[in-house]
Amino acid sequence: MKIAELVSKLTVDAPPVRLTAYDGSSFGPIDAPITLELKSERGLRYVATAPGDLGLARAYVSGELDLHGAHPANPYEALRLLGDWRFRRPAPGEAAMFIKELGWRNLLPPEPPAQEALPRWRRTMEGLRHSRTRDAHAIGKHYDVSNAFYEMVLGPSMAYTCAVFPKPDASLEEAQEEKFDLVARKLGLAPGMRLLDIGCGWGGMVRHAAKHYGVTALGVTLSAEQAKWATAAIEREGLTGQAEVRHSDYRDAPGSGYDAISSIGLLEHVGVQNYPSYFGFIRDKLRDGGRLLNHCITRPDNTQSAVAGHFIDRYVFPDGELTGSGRIITEAQDAGLEVRHSENLREHYALTLKFWCENLERNWDACVAEVGEPIARVWGLYMAGSRLGFETNGIQLHQVLAVKPSATGDAAFPLRPTWLS
Numbered sequence: 001m002k003i004a005e006l007v008s009k010l011t012v013d014a015p016p017v018r019l020t021a022y023d024g025s026s027f028g029p030i031d032a033p034i035t036l037e038l039k040s041e042r043g044l045r046y047v048a049t050a051p052g053d054l055g056l057a058r059a060y061v062s063g064e065l066d067l068h069g070a071h072p073a074n075p076y077e078a079l080r081l082l083g084d085w086r087f088r089r090p091a092p093g094e095a096a097m098f099i100k101e102l103g104w105r106n107l108l109p110p111e112p113p114a115q116e117a118l119p120r121w122r123r124t125m126e127g128l129r130h131s132r133t134r135d136a137h138a139i140g141k142h143y144d145v146s147n148a149f150y151e152m153v154l155g156p157s158m159a160y161t162c163a164v165f166p167k168p169d170a171s172l173e174e175a176q177e178e179k180f181d182l183v184a185r186k187l188g189l190a191p192g193m194r195l196l197d198i199g200c201g202w203g204g205m206v207r208h209a210a211k212h213y214g215v216t217a218l219g220v221t222l223s224a225e226q227a228k229w230a231t232a233a234i235e236r237e238g239l240t241g242q243a244e245v246r247h248s249d250y251r252d253a254p255g256s257g258y259d260a261i262s263s264i265g266l267l268e269h270v271g272v273q274n275y276p277s278y279f280g281f282i283r284d285k286l287r288d289g290g291r292l293l294n295h296c297i298t299r300p301d302n303t304q305s306a307v308a309g310h311f312i313d314r315y316v317f318p319d320g321e322l323t324g325s326g327r328i329i330t331e332a333q334d335a336g337l338e339v340r341h342s343e344n345l346r347e348h349y350a351l352t353l354k355f356w357c358e359n360l361e362r363n364w365d366a367c368v369a370e371v372g373e374p375i376a377r378v379w380g381l382y383m384a385g386s387r388l389g390f391e392t393n394g395i396q397l398h399q400v401l402a403v404k405p406s407a408t409g410d411a412a413f414p415l416r417p418t419w420l421s
Contacts, residue, residue: 001101003038009094012086017078034078035068042110048102049109054310060381061315061374062113072377073361076354076384083388115374117318120307129319130271132249147229149370150202152363153356153379158202158229161265161295162349162397172355175348180208183262185419186341186401187291189213193259196220196285198250199266203230203243210243215260219245220253250281257287267296268320272306272327279335286404289412292337294328294400297349300393302326316382325398337402338411346396353387 004025011027018028018035021044028035038044043064047055059065070078090098099107117123123134154160155172163175164182183205189195191214197205200219203226209217221227227247234243246253250266261282270278282292299306302324308317329339360367360380367376389395405411 001098003044006098006101010087010090012088016081016084033069034081037066037068038064039066040064041106044102045106045108045110048106050310052310054314057311057315057378057381058113058116061115061377063373063377071361071364071380072373073364073367073380074357074384075380076357076387079381079385079388112314113374115378116314120313120319123318130269130274132251134319145375146370147202147225149367149375152367152370153360155355155359157204158233159204160201162345163352163355164345164348165351172352172359175352176204177208180205181212182419183264183293183295183399184209184213186293186399187260187262188418189215189260191215194218194255194257195260195262196253196255196258197262197264198253198282199263199269200226200230200245201265202226203233203245205262205264206230206243206245207234207237207239209262210239211237215242217243218253218255219243220248220250221245222249223247253285256285257290258285259287259290261285261290261292262295263292264295265297267294267328268317268322270321271319272321272323275328275331276335279332279337283336283404288404288406289410290404292332292400292402292404294332294398294402296328296398297322298328298344298396298398299324300396311385312382315378322395325396325400328398328400332400332402336404338405339400339402340411340413341399341401341417343399344396345399346390346393349397350387350390353383353390357383357387 002025003021003023004019004027007019008027015028016032018026018030018032019038020026020035021038022040043059046058046064049055050058056065067075067078150158150160157173157176159176159179162179163172164179165175166178189209193215195209195215195217197217197219200206200221203219206217206219209215219230224247227245230245234240234245267278286292299322306321306323307313308320308322312320325342329342332339357380360376360383364376390397403411403413
């Protein structure tokens with residue numbers, strides 16, 4: 001049996017894309033806007049031995065599966081159509097027949113692409129999940145890819161978190177500037193205050209707060225490459241002595257009595273079971289009346305598993321975990337913080353990802369030269385898929401604002417929000 005015939009037998013209704021295979025078979029509309037080309041037996045073995053997103057990702061990242069009609073930097077339309085392809089489970093007798101037709105050789109998994117992280121159960125050599133050593137390995141895998149690569153994808157802001165678009169036609173740089181400023185306004189930053197930014201990335205929030213609000217800002221990141229780039233940017237912008245970025249685990253951040261703490265894109269890496277210690281750490285670092293702004297990707301409810309899918313876990317964010325905003329708010333409250341405001345910005349993240357994919361496509365040749373085509377394909381697939389997830393409410397982005405009240409309940413908080421004006 002040809003590959004396309006086998007796929008056709010498991011397809012419900014007409015497929016939204018066309019499939020061609022290395023054995024000469026094809027299936028689906030000739031005029032389909034997207035064609036999947038399965039190029040080799042190795043690609044078939046990837047797909048057959050790891051059903052779901054992992055097998056397809058392995059074949060795609062290794063170049064054994066191509067998406068014609070979509071640029072590898074921005075396969076958004078292809079993923080949108082593929083999401084409409086419906087399959088049925090084979091009956092027991094069919095499954096045995098399909099296995100026979102495929103041949104046992106095609107049920108032997110090939111070695112995964114070199115870009116793939118070990119499965120969770122094998123990462124124990126790096127320590128228990130969310131131990132300091134294992135977290136350092138996970139962060140390094142994602143963020144230490146190449147500063148030059150990130151400059152081409154993220155643009156001048158070097159902000160790798162959801163932007164906030166003040167108007168639909170705002171540029172990415174305008175939106176990233178607005179994001180940092182919104183965080184600063186929510187935190188009520190003012191000259192002379194001390195800000196701690198945990199998981200600070202390339203130092204965007206630290207530099208914005210020091211430059212525009214006159215605060216003394218310290219950022220910490222587990223990525224050595226981020227810290228190196230941020231330190232150079234601080235010096236270049238004349239902020240030495242007022243802003244600083246250290247290569248450090250957030251749990252080792254020095255000092256206490258901070259007026260404000262920002263956490264922009266860190267909580268996804270902390271682990272849900274560590275939320276009590278995370279929020280307890282923040283509480284102990286704040287002065288009475290000090291504020292926290294927590295900005296992170298969330299799930300649309302609090303019932304789903306926090307563990308990331310196979311593709312995200314193996315290729316993008318090893319050990320990453322997501323939960324609903326309700327769980328985040330509960331844990332913050334249970335740690336003694338008073339939650340004053342929550343905002344969902346998921347449409348803004350979809351727009352942010354659209355810009356990043358366009359940047360990757362515009363700079364594709366240079367990005368491939370910098371990190372190799374497999375890594376570039378991973379980022380295109382991950383960003384386009386994430387954009388789709390935010391658009392369809394599969395994932396969300398929440399900013400949660402909290403304050404540490406005094407023993408008498410004084411939160412030093414205005415009667416009405418001041419950051420909206």
